[in-house]
Amino acid sequence: xxxxxxxxxxxxxxxxLCQQRQARLIETHISWVLLDGHEAWKIKKPLHLPFLxxxxxxxxxxxxxxxxxxxxxxxxxxxxxxxxxxxxxGAPVLGGSxxxxxxxxxMRQFPDGALLSVLVTSHREPVEVQPATSPSTISPAPSRSxxxxxxxxxxQRLAAFxxxxxxxxxxxxxxxPQLVEQTTRDVLxxxxxxxxxxxxxxxxxxxxxxxxxxxxxxxxxxAQGRIVEGHGDLHLANVVLLDGTLTAFDCIEFDPGLRWGDxxxxxxxxxMDLMAHQCADxxxxxxxxxxxxxxxHAGLPVLRHYLVYRALVRALVARIKAGKGQAPVGPDYLALxxxxxxxxxxxxxxTHGVSGSGKTYLxxxxxxxxxxxxxxxxxxRKRLFGxxxxxxxxxxxxxxxxxxxxxxxxxxxxxxxxxxxxxFLDGEERERFRHLASSHCAPFAIxxxxxxxxxxxxxxTARQQAAQDASDANVAxxxxxxxxxxxxxxxxxxxxxQADTTQPDWAxxxxxxxxxxxxxxx
Numbered sequence: 001x002x003x004x005x006x007x008x009x010x011x012x013x014x015x016x017l018c019q020q021r022q023a024r025l026i027e028t029h030i031s032w033v034l035l036d037g038h039e040a041w042k043i044k045k046p047l048h049l050p051f052l053x054x055x056x057x058x059x060x061x062x063x064x065x066x067x068x069x070x071x072x073x074x075x076x077x078x079x080x081x082x083x084x085x086x087x088x089x090g091a092p093v094l095g096g097s098x099x100x101x102x103x104x105x106x107m108r109q110f111p112d113g114a115l116l117s118v119l120v121t122s123h124r125e126p127v128e129v130q131p132a133t134s135p136s137t138i139s140p141a142p143s144r145s146x147x148x149x150x151x152x153x154x155x156q157r158l159a160a161f162x163x164x165x166x167x168x169x170x171x172x173x174x175x176x177p178q179l180v181e182q183t184t185r186d187v188l189x190x191x192x193x194x195x196x197x198x199x200x201x202x203x204x205x206x207x208x209x210x211x212x213x214x215x216x217x218x219x220x221x222x223a224q225g226r227i228v229e230g231h232g233d234l235h236l237a238n239v240v241l242l243d244g245t246l247t248a249f250d251c252i253e254f255d256p257g258l259r260w261g262d263x264x265x266x267x268x269x270x271x272m273d274l275m276a277h278q279c280a281d282x283x284x285x286x287x288x289x290x291x292x293x294x295x296x297h298a299g300l301p302v303l304r305h306y307l308v309y310r311a312l313v314r315a316l317v318a319r320i321k322a323g324k325g326q327a328p329v330g331p332d333y334l335a336l337x338x339x340x341x342x343x344x345x346x347x348x349x350x351t352h353g354v355s356g357s358g359k360t361y362l363x364x365x366x367x368x369x370x371x372x373x374x375x376x377x378x379x380x381r382k383r384l385f386g387x388x389x390x391x392x393x394x395x396x397x398x399x400x401x402x403x404x405x406x407x408x409x410x411x412x413x414x415x416x417x418x419x420x421x422x423x424f425l426d427g428e429e430r431e432r433f434r435h436l437a438s439s440h441c442a443p444f445a446i447x448x449x450x451x452x453x454x455x456x457x458x459x460x461t462a463r464q465q466a467a468q469d470a471s472d473a474n475v476a477x478x479x480x481x482x483x484x485x486x487x488x489x490x491x492x493x494x495x496x497x498q499a500d501t502t503q504p505d506w507a508x509x510x511x512x513x514x515x516x517x518x519x520x521x522x
Contacts, residue, residue, distance in 0.1 A: 009045050013089040013102065017041070020092075030054070030254075034104075041083065041094065041104040042067075052254045057102065063253055064103045070251040070259070074161060074231070078242060078249055080106045110240050117236035120279050123147050146244075148285055148368075154239070154246040155289035162263040162294065165228035174260035175227030177215040181207070183257075184305070187312045194319050199334070203312060206341040210305065217302050221262060226299075232259035234269040235314070236277060264299040268306035276311065276331035281368035288367055292379050297407045300373065300414040304340060311337035344415035347372075348408060348437040349514055352424045352488060353449035354481040355471065356459035358501030362449060363421045365507025370419075370515055373411045375404050377422035378471040392477055401429050405436060412440045417515075427486045445517050446496045447510070448488060455502060 014032045018025050023034040023041075030052060034041045044063055048055040054063055064082045071079045084100040087093040094104065112118070122145055168174040184207060188200040221227070231238075232252035239248050252259045267290050274283035291297055311333045318328035349366075351359040360376065367374045381400045385391060404420050411418040424430050430446065437444035451459070460478050463471060488496060497513055 009047070010089065013085070013092050014043065016090060016092050017094070035109050038109055040107040040109040042107065043102060043104045057100070061103045064105050067105050067251070067253040070253050071249055074251070075242070075247045075249045078108050078110070078247065080108060082106070110242060114241045115237050116239035116241070116246065117277070119145070119147055119241060120236065120274065120277050120282065123279055123282060148282065150241070150246045151282055151286045152289040155286050156293040158248070158267070159290055159293035162228055162230060162266070165230060167225045168227040168229070168260050170223060172260070174257065175218065175222040175262055177218040180218050181211055181215070184309050184312070187309065187316055191312065191316050194316070194324065203308065203337065203341065214302060214305055221299065221302070226263065227261060228263055229260050230263055230266045232261070232266070234266045235273045236270070239270070262299070262302065262306065263294070264296065264303050265306045265310070268303060269310045272307045272310045272336065273314070276314070276333055276336050280371055284371050285368045288374050291373065292376065295383050297375070297410060300411050300416060304414065308337050308340045311340065346412050346415050346440070347417050347443045347445065347514065348412060348433065349418070349445045349447055350420045350424050350430060350433050351422060351447045351449060352430070354423060354425070354456060355478045356456040356463070357449040357451050358499065359421050359447070359449045362447065362499055362501060362507065362510065363419050366510050366514065367419055369507045369511035370417055372417035372419050374419040374421055375407050375411070377404060380404060380407070405432060408433065409436060412436070412442055423481060425481060425484060425486050427489060430492070443517065444495055445514055446488065446492055447499060448496050449499045449501050451501050
């Protein structure tokens with residue numbers, strides 16, 4: 001279908017509303033947005049495009065109603081109502097009585113600087129590292145902003161949103177191998193059309209090579225009911241800081257096919273965009289927080305495809321906006337897509353240390369700087385068994401390590417650096433994971449964390465009192481661990497990183513040590 005934009009829409013209505021409200025106008029491809037400093041009104045353009053039909057008043061009302069419904073799932077305080085516009089184009093009234101001439105989505109206005117796309121710029125600014133001030137706690141690296149913790153919280157709420165979202169029937173095409181693959185090939189075809197085959201050829205070859213392995217996984221996820229009515233367009237400019245909380249807005253309302261899909265496709269969009277904006281540390285922090293909250297590590301084998309697909313979509317959009325023969329402005333999404341399809345050499349790291357020794361704190365920084373998937377025994381143990389007095393029994397501990405080994409194998413097979421955060425006091429468990437790394441030709445390392453006894457007890461007690469961590473270990477559990485702690489073997493020394501966690505042992509240095517540790521002797 002040919003867009004009707006050959007004859008631009010009459011803007012008399014918009015001009016009069018801007019005058020009445022003394023509003024600033026932002027124009028997108030399909031909408032007008034009026035901002036008066038406190039409130040916003042989004043009005044659909046009367047267009048008929050290949051991907052959108054808003055050419056009639058009933059269709060625009062339907063789109064406005066759908067936009068309100070979808071976005072109030074995630075941002076109820078931002079989306080207020082659908083407001084009828086009455087009067088005449090030359091003398092319009094927002095609300096009022098009489099015949100309706102159009103509709104607007106009425107929203108709360110937020111500051112321009114509240115978008116995540118703006119907030120990440122301050123995160124990239126360098127800061128001076130200060131030393132720890134107390135041996136009884138691990139002093140956190142000074143944060144450029146509260147953004148890392150806000151992203152953690154957002155990841156948890158997004159996981160809850162995906163759990164509660166409507167699930168697509170298996171009879172629909174949403175999330176099917178055919179649709180996922182064809183959607184990617186359509187993007188590649190469009191890239192070739194606006195540039196040349198050089199742009200898309202490497203990705204076409206990559207897709208041809210990987211699709212046979214991915215199709216059964218896509219089909220399995222569809223059959224398992226993992227396809228939901230998600231957001232569909234979760235890039236940095238569609239996440240905003242409202243009242244101190246990161247909130248997603250501007251879901252895709254006009255095309256269900258772009259909205260219904262694998263939750264990991266939603267997640268991949270934001271992870272990819274953080275990477276593209278030189279915030280890979282935030283990307284992996286957000287990804288791991290989401291995986292901890294959702295437990296969807298089974299999706300790791302399909303995650304890379306969604307990252308590449310989302311990067312290609314943004315590369316295509318950037319080239320369309322730039323115009324033929326012009327260089328795109330902004331992040332180099334195509335370069336990121338190339339890096340994501342490059343061959344990988346994943347590594348495996350396990351921790352060693354009793355409760356309170358700082359394993360989780362150090363690996364949180366390590367995963368961010370190394371770009372890794374972390375598997376936490378405290379999180380996975382609760383996922384398996386809930387909370388109970390027998391949580392740390394020998395039987396449940398063994399089952400937890402078996403589960404962690406299965407997840408680590410999935411992660412390594414998918415090409416991700418992998419961290420397993422657990423006590424690993426049993427030498428046989430450490431050996432099991434060393435064999436796992438060897439079977440995948442993955443370099444293996446141990447992060448040994450230690451602190452004085454008084455510090456261990458102080459940390460465990462403080463963590464219990466705060467009740468904000470997945471660990472349920474108390475002083476009694478700590479005492480049991482200290483009694484049966486199996487020291488590292490001399491043979492493990494060549495691939496062990498030592499960390500006195502009473503000292504400012506910063507993640508960036510540890511990440512460098514891990515990623516350059518020569519374990520070829522294994």
